[in-house]
Amino acid sequence: MALSDLEVLERNEDGIATAISILKQRFGEKLKTSQALREQHAHTTTYIPSQLPDAVVFATCTEDVQEVVRVCAEHKVPVIPFGTGTSLEGGVNAPAGGISIDVNEMNQIIAVNAEDLDVVIQPGVTREALNDYLRDTGLFFPIDPGANASLGGMAATRASGTNAVRYGTMRENVVSMRVVLPDGRTIKTAARTRKSSAGYDLTRLMVGSEGTLGIITELTLRLYGIPDRISAGVCQFETVEDACNTTILAMQTGLPLARIELLDTLQVKMINSYSGLDYEPRPALFLEFHGTESGVEEQIALFNEIASEYGGGDIQWVDTMEARNKLWKARHDAYFAMLAWRPGCQGIATDACVPISRLADCIAETQKDVEELDLVAPIIGHVGDGNFHVSLMIMMDDKDEVARAETFIERLNSRAIAMEGTCTGEHGIGQGKRRFIRLEHGAGADVMSAVKRAIDPDNIMNPGKVVGFDD
């Protein structure tokens, strides 16, 4: 699939009409079919064109989701779960039409189990809402993708973000989930324990399955104590390679970095311009350390030592929440800074991830491509995990530029995979990366298809995403 193509699946017109009429009776005003709402529920944050669902049901409880799924199962109609619609790979599109299940009203925090360091929530709770709620408990949930996404959606895409280098991704931080199966039954994927050897790992099977095996209606997540001290800072380097090598050595030393984010020169210029900052126009690492007072002191001293070996400049450390928030807001606004830099462009996100030992090479070769293909494409990366995003800023009406972007993406993903890496560290496969699944997984793609067929034999769960029946 090229950037401009989009798979269209066969529609089951009769089934869709019947299902909507049944669901309309059952859900009344909670079911909507207006064009505006359908468009909103197929909205994707990137270049992928919208494919609208035929109706949207606003679910308020697990039973609502079960009811929609049962009706859709009977009439073989697709169901597409919808959280905040911030998928970067067309996760909420409806290539065969069907019913979008909006879980935003399922936004209750059911239980905070402070002794167990976990929380039970509904899937529409966003990461910011959860942390606001937790503020007085001294606990927090660390996973922070760019958007203020719903936690159900984050589990579905196996999301991560800037803190993953220390706290892991949704893979490590979902304890258990309630999931509505394609036949309308529900399962609890696991006990609420820190570990288990009781059979297949259904939690990890569902995390990252992007709604293609079931719909998440409840999550138990791990929490962490807010550290006594948090220090953030920015360290700048002559080259991206120096910044990467600093990262590698810091990781290898076992330094418990909480955040280590690379920005290349272009990205630094963009955030300077957008956020009114005055960093030097050269590569930067945005850093954060968590720990006790003396622990953070120790980490800072060790990091300074490592960074200076690679010519890292003096680091200004900030400890107040206000100063830290300013720094990380600039980092999180990188996407908007890009759009402002080249008005009218469409941002296309990439998401390569490689073993950290290959990171400097992979980025260097990628930067050569950016230059050779004459693209405007800043780099920002969760480099402690070997994950970096080249953001292509494309004028979509310039056919030649679009074609060069396609070439770039093809080369980047193939390069990452050849380096024992992956085409997606955290965004998911969705529609946009379907064509790389076979390249990356070989016969593993057949195992994924077999699992999909076994659990969802009528292919009603978010069809057209991740894997098909014969991928």
Added chain:
Amino acid sequence: MALSDLEVLERNEDGIATAISILKQRFGEKLKTSQALREQHAHTTTYIPSQLPDAVVFATCTEDVQEVVRVCAEHKVPVIPFGTGTSLEGGVNAPAGGISIDVNEMNQIIAVNAEDLDVVIQPGVTREALNDYLRDTGLFFPIDPGANASLGGMAATRASGTNAVRYGTMRENVVSMRVVLPDGRTIKTAARTRKSSAGYDLTRLMVGSEGTLGIITELTLRLYGIPDRISAGVCQFETVEDACNTTILAMQTGLPLARIELLDTLQVKMINSYSGLDYEPRPALFLEFHGTESGVEEQIALFNEIASEYGGGDIQWVDTMEARNKLWKARHDAYFAMLAWRPGCQGIATDACVPISRLADCIAETQKDVEELDLVAPIIGHVGDGNFHVSLMIMMDDKDEVARAETFIERLNSRAIAMEGTCTGEHGIGQGKRRFIRLEHGAGADVMSAVKRAIDPDNIMNPGKVVGFDD
């Protein structure tokens, strides 16, 4: 299934005979059919009677395993992977006969990627052999079940041990695996990266599947830097409840405990007697802290403060490797200490795991059961994870005692499950816990069966373990 029963599956006599004659030609002396070797390969560490395979093939490479599986697939003959045979739940038994694939000669360490903090190995490498090999690199692999198990077997059962409270289990520490599928093809389960969102999590699907979905022939594992300082110590309490509450508070405080092991009074007496030690005859926590010099000092101070709130006695900390080894050897010898305590008894391991907030209650109710049912059953636990082992020391020719043991196990596992826990924190399901899968997972057991049927439609991969086709 009661303790004394054992499921027997239908044997495919013609298929087995044909497969053995083909494999004999292919493998020559690498295939054995002697009674002694077959008995050894059905050996289980516990009460479960042996069910012998019909032949054993000593594989030396992935291609050997593929060859055996292809022949067995063609003739619908079971294959049972064999590492060190230390399964506690009958994992290596052959209830329908078939071919045992012994991977002990696949014991090569293929690559140490120090920069990436990972290592690529064959499945027959044991945890001790790996750590011996790594000694000069400054790195180590933390997962330590009681036995010196093979790492392939540890991945297959999702094993953990005393360090899991800090470093996680095999679930968190397997990066990727090569697996031979039931049709003889191989897959790589994932990229060699710290994270990925590229489709279903095949690594976690295979970890803990106990050889029922495929056979592991290569593993990439996460490594950790050996800490600057390691301190171990023993803290004793008046009651098990005090020891549990100390554990809960230490965990909640975010203390990065490397090990926290509970021994009840009976277990302390046993190791005193077996290992010539002189701990007071009351409950004990065996502890270990990892970190920098000042970090460990800080942890010790904080732990002392917490323990003293619950009447924890003075802790004697030991730092030398010799003193630490003596302490942990006594802990790891607990099983032998038990057998020596009651000569002629059979040890039956249990493996309940609950949310840590329920741990004190769960253990208290369980101790009442031990008393009421008049059993000899010390308790030892990885309490930081909420996981504890009641070891039943049973005279197997005493029918009444066996019946009381069955009642005890039934109650224990039901209690753990009712407390949002699991019947197995780390030993796996195997044959021994099959009857608890439905109680614990409800409809989730159907999802497991569906996955099993999809990936292994002829049920040749370690049949009779974990889930059946219709569990």
